[in-house]
Amino acid sequence: MPCLRQYYQQWPLTLPHKPIMISDIMEKIEKKRLAILRVLKDADTLLTGAKVAEKLAANGVEISERTVRLYLKDLEEEGLTRHYGKRGRLVTESGLRELAAAGGIEKVGFLSAKIDQMTYRMDFDLNRRSGTVVVNITLVDLHDLIPVLPLIYRVFEKRYTMGRLVALFQPGERVDDILVPEGKLGLGTVCSITLNGVLLQAGIPTTSRFGGLLEIRKKVPTRFVEIITYDGTSLDPLEVFIRSGMTDYLGAIQTGNGRIGASFREFPTASQHQVEEIAGELEEIGLGGLLRIGNPGQPLFEIPVSEGRVGAVVIGGLNPVAVLEETGRRVYSRALAGLVGFDRLFPYTELDGKIGKLS
Numbered sequence: 146m147p148c149l150r151q152y153y154q155q156w157p158l159t160l161p162h163k164p165i166m167i168s169d170i171m172e173k174i175e176k177k178r179l180a181i182l183r184v185l186k187d188a189d190t191l192l193t194g195a196k197v198a199e200k201l202a203a204n205g206v207e208i209s210e211r212t213v214r215l216y217l218k219d220l221e222e223e224g225l226t227r228h229y230g231k232r233g234r235l236v237t238e239s240g241l242r243e244l245a246a247a248g249g250i251e252k253v254g255f256l257s258a259k260i261d262q263m264t265y266r267m268d269f270d271l272n273r274r275s276g277t278v279v280v281n282i283t284l285v286d287l288h289d290l291i292p293v294l295p296l297i298y299r300v301f302e303k304r305y306t307m308g309r310l311v312a313l314f315q316p317g318e319r320v321d322d323i324l325v326p327e328g329k330l331g332l333g334t335v336c337s338i339t340l341n342g343v344l345l346q347a348g349i350p351t352t353s354r355f356g357g358l359l360e361i362r363k364k365v366p367t368r369f370v371e372i373i374t375y376d377g378t379s380l381d382p383l384e385v386f387i388r389s390g391m392t393d394y395l396g397a398i399q400t401g402n403g404r405i406g407a408s409f410r411e412f413p414t415a416s417q418h419q420v421e422e423i424a425g426e427l428e429e430i431g432l433g434g435l436l437r438i439g440n441p442g443q444p445l446f447e448i449p450v451s452e453g454r455v456g457a458v459v460i461g462g463l464n465p466v467a468v469l470e471e472t473g474r475r476v477y478s479r480a481l482a483g484l485v486g487f488d489r490l491f492p493y494t495e496l497d498g499k500i501g502k503l504s
Contacts, residue, residue, distance in 0.1 A: 175380060180206045181216050182240050185226060191233030223477040224284065224326040239284075239326040257375040260338055260353050263481050267342035271426055275487055278432070279336040280312060282320050282482035283466040284329045287503060289474040294496060296468040299398045301493045305405045307335045307434035307462040308427070310490035313499055321483030330503070335490070336462040336481055337408055337434055340427070344412070347423060352411040352454070356382030358391060359436075359446070359458065364401035366436065366458070368446050369409070381480035382406075383461045392467050406461025407436060411454040414441040420457070431492065434460040465493070 184200045185192060192200070194217055198210040208216075217234060220226040225240035236244075269276035300306055314320060314331030325331040341351045357372035371391065373382035383406040386392050397403030412420050417438065424435040438457040439445030445456035462480065469476045491499070 177206065177208060178216055178220065179244065180204070181213065181220065182225060182236055182244050185234060185236040186241060186244060191229055191235055193233040196233065222475045224329055237326065239324055242322055242324045245322050256378055256381060257353065259481060260341065260375060263338050264341040264345055267339065267484055269339065269343060269487055271343055271423065274430055277484040278339045278487055279342065280320065280333040280482055280485050281336050281462045281478065281480045282314070282323050283332045283469070283476050283478040284325060285332060285469060285474065285476045286328065287330055287500065289469065289476070290330060290332070291500060293469055293472055293474065296395070296398070296472070297465050298493065300394055300465045300468060303398050305394065305397060305460060305464050307337050307460050308432040309493055310335055310431040311493050311496060312485055312489050315503070320485060323479060323482050332466060333485060334462050334465055335432060337459045338481060339432060340434060340459055343423060343427065344420065347419065349412060349416045349420060354409045354411060356406065356408045356461065358386055358404040359407040361397045361401065361403050361405060366446070369448060370404060383463045384478060384480055387463060387467045387470050387478065392471065394464065394468050395471050406464050406467065408459050408461060409448055410457045410459055411450060412457065414453055414455050417441065417455050436460050
C-alpha cells in the first residue's frame with residue numbers, strides 16, 4: 146500500500162520567492178492526522194479503519210476509508226498507534242503525547258509566535274558555555290539509522306548543518322512533550338532558533354522571516370527556490386519540505402547540486418559586526434550555522450531586505466536527518482521540539498560509538 150509521502154511528492158512546485166500553498170495542504174493533512182488520533186483516544190475499544198472513518202464522519206470530518214488506512218499506516222510507523230490485526234488499533238502513549246504537543250501548538254498559533262516563545266525560554270550563556278539550547282527531535286529505528294550514518298556524516302562535513310553537535314535520547318526519555326517510544330531512538334539536532342536566543346541575550350532582536358529551500362549549484366548556494374513565511378503557518382517549513390520529498394541533500398553532498406533547508410533572518414544594521422562576532426564564537430564551540438550575512442538594506446540571495454536592516458541566511462537544523470527520508474526511511478521529525486542542556490550535546494563524530502553501545 147502506498148504511503149502518504151508518495152502523494153506529497155506529486156504536488157506541483159511553485160515559482161521562486163513566493164510563499165507556497167503547500168503549507169495549506171500540510172495544515173489540512175496535519176489536522177486530519179490529529180483528528181484520527183483523537184478518535185482513537187476517545188474510543189473505549191479497538192477501532193478498525195472503517196470504524197475510524199465512520200466516527201470521523203460523525204464529527205464532520207469527511208475522509209474515505211482508504212485514505213484513513215493510509216493515515217493509520219503512517220501513524221503506526223511513527224509509533225503513534227498500535228495495530229492488533231483485524232481487531233483494530235489503539236493510540237499509544239506517544240500518540241497521546243503528540244496530541245498534547247499539537248494542542249500546545251494550536252494555542253500558540255502561527256510558528257512565528259512559537260519561535261519567539263522558544264527564544265525567550267532558552268538560557269544558554271555563551272561565555273560560560275552552559276544553559277539550555279533549542280533542539281529538533283527525530284524519532285527513528287536503530288536499524289534504519291545505522292546504514293544512513295555515513296550520509297548524515299557527509300551532510301555535517303559539507304557544513305550544511307546547524308553546528309557540529311547532536312544529542313541522543315533513548316526509549317522512555319522525554320524532551321518537553323515528546324516521549325521517545327520503545328524501539329526508537331531520539332536524535333537531537335541543534336535548532337537554528339538557538340542563534341536567536343543567543344543574540345537576544347546580547348540585546349540583539351532578530352526577525353525570523355521564512356524557512357525555505359536553498360538551491361546549491363556546483364557546491365555554491367545560489368538562491369531560494371521555495372519559501373514558507375513563519376507568520377503564515379503553524380508547521381515548520383523544513384518539516385513540510387522533508388515530508389513532501391522536496392529536498393535534495395543527496396544531490397548536494399554527492400554531486401554538489403541539490404536543495405537544502407535554510408531560513409532567512411533580519412537584524413538591525415547597527416548590530417551587524419556584533420552578530421558576526423557572536424556567530425564566530427558559536428562556530429568555535431560547535432553551534433555555528435550562519436551561512437551568509439548581507440549588506441545593510443541590500444538583497445541577499447535575491448531576497449529584498451528592509452531599510453535599516455541586514456539580511457542573513459541560517460542553515461536548517463533538521464538538515465542532517467533529511468537524508469533518512471530521502472533514502473526511504475520513515476521517520477518522525479519535530480522542529481523546535483524543546484530545550485536541552487548544552488552539556489547533553491556531543492560531536493556528531495561520536496554518534497557511531499554511542500549507537501554501537503546500544504545495538
